[in-house]
Amino acid sequence: MIIDAGLGAAGLLRRPVTGRVVSVHRRAAYLRLDGELVALVAPGVDAGPIHVRCAALPPCRVGEAVTGDGTRLAGERWAVRGPGAVWRGTLPRAFGDTALARDALVPGEMIGTAARAGSLEELAAAVGGRGPGLTPAGDDVLAGVLLVARAAGVGEERLRSLTDTVRTTEVARAFLTWAARGQSVAPAHVWLHAVAAGDRTAATRALTRLHRLGADSGRHLAAGMALGLGQLPRVVSQTARAAAGPGLRQRV
Numbered sequence: 037m038i039i040d041a042g043l044g045a046a047g048l049l050r051r052p053v054t055g056r057v058v059s060v061h062r063r064a065a066y067l068r069l070d071g072e073l074v075a076l077v078a079p080g081v082d083a084g085p086i087h088v089r090c091a092a093l094p095p096c097r098v099g100e101a102v103t104g105d106g107t108r109l110a111g112e113r114w115a116v117r118g119p120g121a122v123w124r125g126t127l128p129r130a131f132g133d134t135a136l137a138r139d140a141l142v143p144g145e146m147i148g149t150a151a152r153a154g155s156l157e158e159l160a161a162a163v164g165g166r167g168p169g170l171t172p173a174g175d176d177v178l179a180g181v182l183l184v185a186r187a188a189g190v191g192e193e194r195l196r197s198l199t200d201t202v203r204t205t206e207v208a209r210a211f212l213t214w215a216a217r218g219q220s221v222a223p224a225h226v227w228l229h230a231v232a233a234g235d236r237t238a239a240t241r242a243l244t245r246l247h248r249l250g251a252d253s254g255r256h257l258a259a260g261m262a263l264g265l266g267q268l269p270r271v272v273s274q275t276a277r278a279a280a281g282p283g284l285r286q287r288v
Contacts, residue, residue, distance in 0.1 A: 037091040037118070037120075038088055038090055038118025038119055038120035039089040039090065039091060040122065041088045041118065041122060041123065042087050042123050043214070044086040044210070044214050045074040045075075045086050046119060046122040046123075048069045048070065048074060049104060049106070049118050049119035049120070050119050051104075052104060052105055053102075053103070054070065054103050055068045055070060055103075056099060057099060057102060058098065059098060059170075060096050063078040064078065066207060067102050069102065073210040074086050074088055075087050075207075076093060076094060077089055078092070079093075082221050082222040082249070083123040083222040084220065084221040084222065085217075087123075088109075088118070089120075089123075094111065094114035094115070095114055107119070124219070125224070128187060128232035128233075131187075131268055132232065132234065134231055134265040136230070136239045137231050137262040140227070140243055140258035140259055141259055142258075144173075144259075146163060146174055147177065147256075149162050149174075150162065150178075150259075150260065150263055156185065156190075156194075156198055160178060160198045160202055161201070162174075164203070164204060165208075169251070170205055170208065170250075171205065171207055171250070172205070172208055173252060174256075175204050175205075175211070175212055176253045176254075176255075176256035176260060177256045177259060177263070178202070179211055179215040179220065179257055179260060180262070180263070181260045181264040182195050182198070182212065182215040182260075183218065183220050183260075184264030188268055192218070196213065199215075220257070221254075224242075224246060224257060224258070224261065226238065226242040226245075227239055227258065228261065230242055246258045
């Protein structure tokens with residue numbers, strides 16, 4: 037049974053689709069359905085934009101064909117019924133004192149490189165695709181910054197164009213694309229709301245959840261959000277200037 041699906045997966049589950057399993061992991065199986073990537077995830081995995089949370093993770097095999105008819109998604113020897121509820125992450129409307137964000141900063145070469153970038157374009161060029169794994173550390177940092185930039189009002193078109201320049205894994209690109217649209221994993225949204233509200237207890241709990249994601253993915257995502265929040269006054273100022281007219285370089 038499908039419990040819920042993020043915005044990036046929900047539409048695919050509500051219409052006929054065909055595809056294949058592209059990778060299988062301990063708590064997730066990635067499928068490419070009609071050219072779009074979605075992840076079937078096990079109970080206990082946080083909601084996310086491309087996540088399809090299942091009551092039990094089906095026994096998928098890499099390469100097997102998958103079909104869906106709008107109410108049922110099936111492989112060769114398994115099926116899950118849905119499509120389930122639609123999960124959507126929300127963003128704070130405003131940020132006050134963002135001092136709590138400093139708790140998410142972690143030392144490391146990737147964070148230092150990202151902090152020295154003068155603009156979103158420079159950041160994407162400096163860290164995009166850097167690091168090993170399904171979601172390289174540089175992409176996790178970039179996703180955090182993009183999510184905050186979207187919350188601050190930077191246009192989705194500009195952010196999406198940045199993700200298109202990054203040479204990275206298919207999984208990382210999917211999460212970058214949705215970060216540019218203001219959607220990430222659930223604890224990232226909880227953390228941003230807690231920071232905006234100045235709620236240290238809730239922020240600490242959300243940060244703990246983030247740090248449990250992957251080997252270091254959650255840590256780098258959180259650090260990217262913290263970097264973005266540290267630049268918020270400049271983000272807001274330059275977004276306003278961009279709206280006033282062309283010819284001004286937007287810097288973050």
